[in-house]
Amino acid sequence: MGEPYSKAETLALRRKYIGPSCKVFFAKDPLKIVRAQGQYMFDENGEKYLDCINNVAHVGHCHPHVIKAATKQMELLNTNSRFLHDNLVQYAQRLTATLPEKLSVCYFVNSGSEANDLALRLARQYRGHQDVITLDHAYHGHVTSLIDISPYKFHQLEKDSKKEFVHVAPCPDIYRGKYREDHPDPASAYAEEVKKIIEEAQKNGRKIAAFIAESMQSCGGQVIPPVGYFQKVAEHVHAAGGIFIADEVQVGFGRVGKHFWAFQLQGEDFVPDIVTMGKPIGNGHPMSCVVTTREIAEAFGASGLEYFNTFGGNPVSCAIGLAVLEIIEKEDLQGNATRVGNYLLELLTEQKQKHPLVGDIRGVGLFVGVDLVKDQQKRTPATAEALHLIYKLKEHQILLSADGPHRNVLKFKPPMCFTREDAKYVVDKIDVLLTEMEAATGRKTANDASTKAECKRKTNEENSQAESTNESISHINGAACRQENGFCSDKRSLPSNRIQT
Secondary structure (H helix, E strand, C coil): CCCCCCHHHHHHHHHHHCCCCCCCCCCCCCCCEEEEEECEEEECCCCEEEECCCCCCCCCECCHHHHHHHHHHHHHCCCCCCCCCHHHHHHHHHHHCCCCCCCCEEEEECCHHHHHHHHHHHHHHHHCCCEEEEECCCCCCCCHHHHCCCHHHHCCCCCCCCCCCEEEECCCCCCCCCCCCCCCCHHHHHHHHHHHHHHHHHHCCCCEEEEEEECCECCCCCECCCCCHHHHHHHHHHHCCCEEEEECCCCCCCCCCCCCCHHHHHCCCCCCCEEEECHHHHCCCCCEEEEECHHHHHHHHCCCCCCCCCCCCCHHHHHHHHHHHHHHHHCCHHHHHHHHHHHHHHHHHHHHHHCCCEEEEEEECCEEEEEEEEECCCCEECHHHHHHHHHHHHHCCEECEEECCCCCEEEECCCCCCCHHHHHHHHHHHHHHHHHHHHHCCCCCCCCCCCHHHHHCCCHHHHHHHHHHHHHHHHHHHHHCCCCCCCCCCCCCCCCCCCCC
16 A cells, blocks of 8 residues: 655655654654564665664564454453453563562553653652652653653753752763773772762752662663672662662663563662563553562552553553563574674674774673774764764665764664674674775774875775765764864764654
8 A cells, every 4th residue: 555645745744743853763864664574664665674773663563473462452352451351460470470579560551751750659659758869861751750860861951950859870881981991890989979979968958769770771872881780779779768760661571682671680689679661562562561569569559649540551552562572482582682682792893893983882682882983092982973874874774873972872772583694784784884984084994904105195086985975974963063074073062852762
């Protein structure tokens, strides 16, 4: 069936009827996607794109088992979750079986933002405290309560946008952070920063309700906390009367491969007090969940304020959730995440040895970041280069995104059916494009045998290539990027609009 509107008409109607702050991928030339299957998406012309970023389609776009489960239940019943239905309790039982024993009570809601908002309510009710400690560059959702605790967002607002009940701890980033890979114990050092925040807050008469962190920071630049960090932070937070919230909205459900939940990378001795989940839980269907302890749930109920959610946990959502869990197990998607993820990391590490633009490769399972830099020693973020690269990959029908505080980190979060062949295809294209970019700007690859004189010599072909590169980067960054080689100055201000995936 043909689409009712052309791409231009769809875009014009979107501009007319959809809020201007609702951004799209590749804003200068957005894609119109009309169908998808597995790890592939197709535009209105039937062109196939390899999807490296869609962690929403967790088990693969339009998985037949998910479609069958949804259709079958929809034909029977979908109604308010305040009626009894076996799907709700069956799914809660199956879901909590993947978690540590003490995490046993579920609240089903409709989005990751709604889950994190409810988690804050649970935490604040449990101890009667208000203040929240969050990590720098964190993103936890789009509702007001979560913008307040998301430096990724509120730093884009006016100077004094941080609320007095919000405390920002350094991101435990051992590549770009305060304590790096050469520190003897970065986990303890970063945790000590949280302890200092708690002590300062207490001096000012404030009380901590919760510490919240993504188990691996996604929008903040694909950051993996050092092992032991969460345990030490939890000790400090619990001593202050607060609780630990692990946000698994982007990274849960086996994405890390060796574990079902990313917080389990910290070790068996760490168990958060609340876990929030979304995105992959329904493979694109709008559902999410908060799981907590019996003690916290009973304290929430003791407030006397009834809680209900009209659609959270409805029969169709739970049928879909069950189908997703079944697929992860039957298709060994955790094993696939480990095997393919390790292969992807291996291929990307080879690129780091080859290309001066590649500063750091980090990841686990199918959650991988490539930190692009102008200078490997200084670790200067290569923001324009990253944006140029993702646009060039789009021309090769590969969908990747860039994010992080400097928008210089390539983010891999593909559907879990991603294959070794997909990984090699993407990295081969990245290799070619990085080589072109480095040639255009006079950078040498590590295995470049040319002499310095040859590097300086500009042939007509090289000049043409440089002009093409510069034009594309200017296209992405606009007039904010004005320099001889077309790349942005390190001192320029970064654009505030960021794409969420």
